[in-house]
Amino acid sequence: MRAQAAEVCRYPIADSRALLTALAEKEGVPRDQILIGAGSGEVLEAYGAYLGGEGGDVVTAWPSYRQLTGAMERRGSSVIEVPLNDRLELDLDAMSAAITATTKCVYVCNPNNPTGTIVDPEKLREFAIEVSKQVPVFIDEAYLECADDFVANTMVGLVAEGHNLTVSRTFSKIYAMAGQRIGYAVVPADLVAPVRSFITGGTSMLAMVGAQASLADLGYVESMRRKLKAGRDGLIAVLDELGCRYVEPQGNFVFFQSSVSIADFRPAMQAAGVKVGRAFPPYDDWCRISIGTPDEMTVAQTALREVLAKFV
Numbered sequence: 001m002r003a004q005a006a007e008v009c010r011y012p013i014a015d016s017r018a019l020l021t022a023l024a025e026k027e028g029v030p031r032d033q034i035l036i037g038a039g040s041g042e043v044l045e046a047y048g049a050y051l052g053g054e055g056g057d058v059v060t061a062w063p064s065y066r067q068l069t070g071a072m073e074r075r076g077s078s079v080i081e082v083p084l085n086d087r088l089e090l091d092l093d094a095m096s097a098a099i100t101a102t103t104k105c106v107y108v109c110n111p112n113n114p115t116g117t118i119v120d121p122e123k124l125r126e127f128a129i130e131v132s133k134q135v136p137v138f139i140d141e142a143y144l145e146c147a148d149d150f151v152a153n154t155m156v157g158l159v160a161e162g163h164n165l166t167v168s169r170t171f172s173k174i175y176a177m178a179g180q181r182i183g184y185a186v187v188p189a190d191l192v193a194p195v196r197s198f199i200t201g202g203t204s205m206l207a208m209v210g211a212q213a214s215l216a217d218l219g220y221v222e223s224m225r226r227k228l229k230a231g232r233d234g235l236i237a238v239l240d241e242l243g244c245r246y247v248e249p250q251g252n253f254v255f256f257q258s259s260v261s262i263a264d265f266r267p268a269m270q271a272a273g274v275k276v277g278r279a280f281p282p283y284d285d286w287c288r289i290s291i292g293t294p295d296e297m298t299v300a301q302t303a304l305r306e307v308l309a310k311f312v
């Protein structure tokens with residue numbers, strides 16, 4: 001990225017071609033089935049904008065990530081939110097049962113944000129194949145590279161097989177390039193042009209150069225995955241010690257039950273130097289905490305012990 005900085009006076013046409021080629025190779029689809037955006041969020045927005053007009057509904061879990069479903073809602077679709085099961089995992093059977101005659105899309109976030117849980121891959125595969133015969137399925141894999149087993153859990157192969165399924169990824173999470181704004185989706189061939197027409201800005205030259213360099217650095221993802229897991233494991237050890245319930249985390253955050261209202265817990269943690277996630281009703285005494293650097297995690301662990309001690 002530093003080497004390319006002197007070139008930012010030019011439009012990044014060659015860089016986007018090179019990145020598309022690298023992504024197509026990684027994902028096993030033709031280049032023209034990849035949509036790159038300024039963060040995967042831009043692609044989620046574009047997909048939602050395309051599908052959202054003229055009413056209808058979108059099925060999602062709750063709580064889950066709202067960007068695609070929110071974009072549809074702003075354009076007049078309603079959002080059908082299906083509660084998580086009692087293990088705080090996506091309830092795929094209930095989501096499938098929630099589909100109506102006017103459903104335009106089913107959105108699956110896996111691992112789910114804010115819970116960090118992952119669904120059984122065989123069950124998800126079956127769900128994706130069956131549901132995508134009725135309506136387009138969108139699987140947001142923003143955090144999947146953080147999970148213990150990416151290969152067994154990614155559904156991107158189903159896009160290549162021709163199912164009506166889109167899979168999105170980002171360079172913001174495991175690749176640590178959130179500030180550069182770059183992500184992409186692997187999209188069924190017939191959806192590429194209509195969804196692309198809603199992409200307004202697109203990403204930048206340096207983001208694309210950085211993304212390409214990251215893809216080529218094969219050891220990096222594995223080493224980040226190990227570091228993230230160490231961060232999650234350290235946090236879980238403290239939660240075990242403090243007797244807090246949590247759900248199996250597979251993203252770059254942990255969702256746990258502090259048993260203190262998040263309205264009180266959040267400012268107390270902030271006073272101790274740690275910004276935690278907002279409220280995710282109905283889990284009002286749960287908290288999402290992201291994994292940071294080892295030093296930051298030490299601060300977070302100390303803060304957790306101190307803050308929870310105050311609320312006993």
Ligand SMILES: Cc1ncc(COP(=O)(O)O)c(C=O)c1O
Binds near residue numbers: 038039065140178181
């Ligand atoms: C599940 C999920 N998908 C997509 C995004 C969008 O991220 P970005 O636009 O940085 O790729 C986020 C951001 O937090 C997210 O949590």
